[in-house]
Amino acid sequence: MTTKPEAIDSLWMPKETAGFWRRARSGFGYSPAVIILAGVLLILIVPPIIFLFQTSFYTTTFAGEFDKFTFGFYTELVTNPRFFNNFVNTTVYAVGSAAFAIALGTAQAWIVERTNTPFRQYMFLVAIISLGIPHVLYTIAWLLIMGKAGPVNDILRAITGAEEAVLNVYSMWGMILIEGVGFAPLAFLLLSSVFRSTDASFEEASMMSGAGISQTFRHITARLAMPGIMALMLLIFIRAFESFEVPALVGLAGGINVLTTDIYESIHMEMPPNYGQSGAFSVVLLLWVVVLLYWYNRLSRHAERFQTITGKGYRPRQMDLGKWRYLTAGLLVLLFLLIIGLPVSIVLWASLQPYYEGVTAGSLGRFTLDNYVEVFKAGSFRDSILNTLILGTATATAVVPFTALCAWLAVRRYKGGWFLDQMATMPLIFPAIVMGVAFLQVFLNMPFALYGTLLSVVIASVVREMPYGMRYSYAGLLQIHTELEEASAVSGAGEVGTFLRIVIPLVAPAMITCWLFLFLIAVRAVSMPILLVGPNSQIVAVTLFDLWENGQVTELAAMGMAWMALMTVVSCLFYIIVRRYRLSLH
């Protein structure tokens, strides 16, 4: 930035042009960091969007190349009654499971945050450990428990004397139940913060005015928490709308299709794969999620009208439930069984059997460790566990510093910082399977070999996790006052130096939990990687899905046990750091 070149420029250039060049050289007032980050974001996010739309407008040849332009895939959607039928299915399923998850989560959060029930503090650990269980394993565990040959039906048969299975889990209610229980820990974690930040003085006033616990809960606690609950309900509704594991494993077997399984089927059930159809479905699903997210943002903004955090000092009050606390403790134990106890037990049981035939007396004599031997042998199982650890580590390691930098530039209102924020949050509109379709097309059309490699899965996963990294970093950075950075700048440090030496150490604990959280969600994903992985880049969640389809239930169970043991270590680490630094879990 010496003045010399400018002086020379202005000698022989018209004034405005000279200004233009000077501004161009200094990046039009944009920090070079902003320009580079924006460039990286554009390269990562724009191609999938373009390819997704292109796919939905082109027929493909036998070999899968784009052929002719057409609107046919959209007209087919609109004219096919199945599409509307499946749309209704999707909505019923998403509303049902969101409502069920919120009901479980609310009960749990209230008991843990607001009462003196024994064991309540352990529920956080339960919720966090459940984060490490892949959703696909969870779903399979419940299918083993509630399937026609499972223990639940055995018990019901014994009670009713019926000859045939009483419950058919491959149904809409089965899907809602499994998805609802699966989302309950997340609902609990998010809701517990709603309850914690609610001023308890209203409840105290209610109790002093003679209302009982249930009356207080209904008229005060629930009402105060309602805006938070509504926003959460919409959030979980969106997640369920996009979910794939339960619809694929439960719904498809029961003949109930939703939009995500329609996308999966148009690629895997047709021969040759109907990429155009998958594209059109994906675009529709994407647009619908955009609408839902818009509502969610409005709802969570309106939630501020019900401000419950005031300047008054307060402590969340714990109600003394008296004898009733044994009942609530019983409820917590029940929830523990639903969330971890039963699914893990049935998986453990199946992992010790030569073939799965339900829980019968006959199978007691058949215990074997063969499945574990198979899993720990060198080969595909071990490769897939290793690949998954690489995937999780690479994703989290790339996303955390990247989004931390983006978030810092955005929080400190650098010119163009808002753009980084918007771009890095944008992947949120992609349901995972839609992002899979989009990236599949990107990698298929690359001039060099990338499809099917672990690197390609890492790239897609980085884009997918970026919004979560952004949220974490943003929240963490907002809490840091600028005066520390100003002091650094005054002492002569540049922006990079300030970021590395002041900002990073301050947000380090938040970044570490962010890293662990991203690791946990990256390794459990199925619906995006299932379209991208090749035989040399198998990852655990997809392998479990394949094993279920191939009918290797007992080996699946052994692999699931090994994986859960590994992930429990990671989850506990996460929990310890969160507690040590008193960080928020969300």
Place this chain on the structure above:
Amino acid sequence: MTNVMKRTTRLSTMFAAALAVTGVLWGSGAAYGLTEAEIANLKGPERQNILVAGARKEGKVTWYSAMIINQALRPLAAAFQKKYPFVKLDYWRGSSRKIVQKVLAEIRAKSLVADVIEGSGLAQPMVKAGAVQPFYSPSLAAYPKKYRDPKGFWAASRFSYMGLAYNTKLISPSQAPKSYQDLLDPKWKGKMAWRAGSESGALLFITNLRLTMGEAKAEAYLQKLKGQKVINFSGSARTLVNRVVEGEYPIALNIFLHHPIISAAKGAPSAAMPLEPVPSLNGTIMLPRGVKNPHAAMLLIDFVLSEEGQTVLKKANYLPAHPKVDPKSSLKPIVPRLAGLKENFVTPEILFEYRKKSKALFDKYFR
């Protein structure tokens, strides 16, 4: 910024490494200056020597197959590995549809991983897409003509006879349905499952009826079958038979008849019931165009088609394609020519030609 730069460097290093590896692998095919087509069609005594020498350099081979891992793929791989310990055999199991999707995608993305592919119902789409290389294999001389493609694109690797499996705890052998007409009995309503949309499942069921009854009668039959509320299942045939063993579904339609027999031998409550005319399919083995390890690929193909490889399949209770390798005696009741049943052999061409309309009929009546 340092972070970003580090990340960029890391990425570009990985890119460069990936490119370098691809280059090396591409180059290896030409170890003897032979093209893939030449390697695939080597004849005479030097064939084996050239293949072994080439495979030694390649050191690995990747096989995509629809055979069930813990029944057939593992023993076959172990036997191959024993014979050629210097070639590392990796396998990936997928349905025929998934194999087609994966291999075509890999070719399009210029990152072909598969060296050999095998499955029922994948021959025609692969040939139509121009994605497979014609090949020769010495054992094929012994095979009947209809078990090989005239142009050499595929060869039969195994046989499958399709029919019904039922749970013997829930249904006694005397009660079990024995004909297509029996399936329309109201007592089976809601108790039968088939693999929706699968080549060898519901679609072959429909194709078989169209081929043997004629279009009009077949459709009339399907209309009646619609009332039986057949359950659409979306896993592999093996998984569906497992569900029958577990009692989840009492009856499975159009599964591989040898699967319930394998399970019954282990004490599971399952039995097979062929329905006349019995549709039969051949598994086909193929060599994709542009594989990275052509020598090792041909060694594997030769092995699978040889008497030695086919005997491994026989021992695994599969149905060999090699005429000199008879199936196990426990399987004879399901092999039409040995059991005196009417057979309808559905070639890969017919299976594919009939696919579209059968899929439309399936969508019309059963979705």
